[in-house]
Amino acid sequence: MSSPLEELFRRALSQTERRLLVEYGSVFVTRATAPPFVIFPNEETVQRFQASLAISRRPIGDYEFELQSDAMESLVRTVRGAERLGFSITGRSGDSGRRSYADTAKLWERNVDKGLHHWVGLGRMSPDEAANVLGLSLSDQVGAILKLEDERQLYFSTYFDKSILQSVAAPGASQHLSMLAFDVAEYENPAVARVLALHGWHRTVVSDLPHFTYLGYSADDLPALGLRRVENEYAGSAYSFWIPDFTSKV
Numbered sequence: 606m607s608s609p610l611e612e613l614f615r616r617a618l619s620q621t622e623r624r625l626l627v628e629y630g631s632v633f634v635t636r637a638t639a640p641p642f643v644i645f646p647n648e649e650t651v652q653r654f655q656a657s658l659a660i661s662r663r664p665i666g667d668y669e670f671e672l673q674s675d676a677m678e679s680l681v682r683t684v685r686g687a688e689r690l691g692f693s694i695t696g697r698s699g700d701s702g703r704r705s706y707a708d709t710a711k712l713w714e715r716n717v718d719k720g721l722h723h724w725v726g727l728g729r730m731s732p733d734e735a736a737n738v739l740g741l742s743l744s745d746q747v748g749a750i751l752k753l754e755d756e757r758q759l760y761f762s763t764y765f766d767k768s769i770l771q772s773v774a775a776p777g778a779s780q781h782l783s784m785l786a787f788d789v790a791e792y793e794n795p796a797v798a799r800v801l802a803l804h805g806w807h808r809t810v811v812s813d814l815p816h817f818t819y820l821g822y823s824a825d826d827l828p829a830l831g832l833r834r835v836e837n838e839y840a841g842s843a844y845s846f847w848i849p850d851f852t853s854k855v
């Protein structure tokens with residue numbers, strides 16, 4: 606028995622793709638429209654995919670957001686359900702829903718720049734080596750940064766203590782490009798995650814606490830779709846994540 610997710614993993618072309626599937630792959634089990642790539646190669650492929658989708662635009666809190674229609678309808682029901690229970694669910698910022706390839710590239714480049722500056726400053730990398738990394742195409746840069754992390758423990762997360770993928774998505778790999786992710790302002794309230802889960806929204810990226818993904822299934826259904834639940838503690842509170850269950854296959 607193999608899940609569609611395992612099939613995708615087997616067909617992944619590169620080490621980088623496999624790594625990205627492990628980090629962000631849960632989105633591929635969505636009941637809505639899954640992205641056609643593990644990593645979109647450029648802006649054009651993102652735009653073509655986004656243009657092919659049924660999209661809804663709605664105000665939630667202070668901003669208007671765009672998501673795939675199924676995801677947005679479900680989110681609006683969740684927001685109303687939360688209101689009836691006496692708390693709110695809103696977006697963290699204007700870019701909490703849909704993003705473009707350029708948006709995700711900008712976030713990635715910010716972390717890469719900061720990390721290179723940090724490691725050159727500590728003498729762990731030469732300025733020449735940093736310049737070489739900066740000169741790579743974005744898709745080659747993803748592989749180069751992951752290699753620096755794996756082989757030399759030069760990490761590019763916000764605090765330089767873990768993988769860059771736990772702070773920012775690789776360009777072209779963000780779930781926001783597929784319009785199936787929403788970053789919630791009130792993520793520290795445990796009731797928020799409970800109500801979202803009832804409507805098919807789950808945390809799927811470890812350490813990204815505000816980030817929820819529209820899978821369209823209740824938690825009970827997720828193991829049969831090839832996901833497993835992990836629980837981590839942050840600032841004394843426990844958070845659950847549904848991640849691809851590749852434990853026996855990697």
Ligand SMILES: [Zn+2]
Nearest residue numbers: 786787788816
């Ligand atoms: Zn997010």
